[in-house]
Amino acid sequence: TSGEPALRPDAGTDPSGTAATTRAAAGLSIVMPVYNEAEGLAALHQRLVAVATGLRRRWGLACEVVYVDDGSRDASLAVATALPADGIDVQVVALSRNFGKEAALLAGLEHARLGAVLFMDSDGQHPPAMVERLAGHWIEDGYDVVFTAKAHRKTESLPRRLSGHAFYSLINWGSRHKIPEDAGDFRLLSPRAAAALRRLPERNRFFKGLASWIGFRQLRIDYEPAAREHGASSWNIGALIGLSIEGLTAFSVAPLRIASLLGLALAATALLFGLKILVEALVFGTDVPGYPSLVVGLMVIGGVQLLMIGVMGEYIAKILSETKGRPVYFVAEHQVKRADTTPAPA
Ligand code: UDP
Numbered sequence: 001t002s003g004e005p006a007l008r009p010d011a012g013t014d015p016s017g018t019a020a021t022t023r024a025a026a027g028l029s030i031v032m033p034v035y036n037e038a039e040g041l042a043a044l045h046q047r048l049v050a051v052a053t054g055l056r057r058r059w060g061l062a063c064e065v066v067y068v069d070d071g072s073r074d075a076s077l078a079v080a081t082a083l084p085a086d087g088i089d090v091q092v093v094a095l096s097r098n099f100g101k102e103a104a105l106l107a108g109l110e111h112a113r114l115g116a117v118l119f120m121d122s123d124g125q126h127p128p129a130m131v132e133r134l135a136g137h138w139i140e141d142g143y144d145v146v147f148t149a150k151a152h153r154k155t156e157s158l159p160r161r162l163s164g165h166a167f168y169s170l171i172n173w174g175s176r177h178k179i180p181e182d183a184g185d186f187r188l189l190s191p192r193a194a195a196a197l198r199r200l201p202e203r204n205r206f207f208k209g210l211a212s213w214i215g216f217r218q219l220r221i222d223y224e225p226a227a228r229e230h231g232a233s234s235w236n237i238g239a240l241i242g243l244s245i246e247g248l249t250a251f252s253v254a255p256l257r258i259a260s261l262l263g264l265a266l267a268a269t270a271l272l273f274g275l276k277i278l279v280e281a282l283v284f285g286t287d288v289p290g291y292p293s294l295v296v297g298l299m300v301i302g303g304v305q306l307l308m309i310g311v312m313g314e315y316i317a318k319i320l321s322e323t324k325g326r327p328v329y330f331v332a333e334h335q336v337k338r339a340d341t342t343p344a345p346a
């Protein structure tokens, strides 16, 4: 990407130094997964174009936006392909069916042509106005991963907050590398961080965890997510549980460790209990009441064993799906629209 944008009023008086200029030269790809967002997409695109114009003025930063249509059932794809490329390159990558958000993010990451990559939801919950701030931390301060976290989750129900907390406690338990709680998918990656993410070979992806796992200079920004502008969140409780199991088994062996500890505790209890019975029978000659303890013992052991076989099954399923080595997604259509070269009016 050698083509300098025509409009760059502050060229020559660049206040932010050569490191910033070098970084900005890499450009920025904004990746947006789209699933049934036809209603709000055109308006969001307009806001993005305005943001991109600001970025180009301030740092000479070239931008493109990559819409990944994740098999939407509404007119999202038609809306996306009709979006104007006003001073910003527009790519539309249409997946062959709904593969889920993580797959859509990977498709966007792999199609991004400019150096830095920004992930952003297409439902308006990730405010475009914040993009400049995120970009600033990369361009001027040199951060590699600028991620956002919900400032507080008051809008969420108590069970959801509690389960979220439990999830992160479990996933981070005993691991040297902690995944930050509450981090969202609104995240900017420097060119080298984006390249690192592309090199991770796993098919079951949990971007929140991966983006933190790669390391480099990370910066957390707290913000207040906007309310959804149109439609409804496509996450239901089942999908959330699915993603949690996905994240857990991809990132942590805590469930397996819990299985071992539980087994150990049960075995120790059984040993003590057995000793007690032995002493009672041999020393005191007591008639040991067997039936209730027998049933309880059987049920506890049976239940725990089934549960732990299920946990192991999750990991085996993960191994199976990784060894099959299937592509994460298929692209049905791909459109690239070059930016209109006429600069936007000041
Ligand atoms: N999304 C997607 N594929 C899906 C579900 C969602 O690409 O199967 C996109 C959706 O269009 C949106 C983002 O992922 O841009 C977040 O989805 P949503 O708003 O439903 O999730 P939430 O904000 O509740 O986490």
Ligand code: MG
Residues within 6 Å of the ligand: 121, 123, 125, 228, 233
């Ligand atoms: Mg949303």
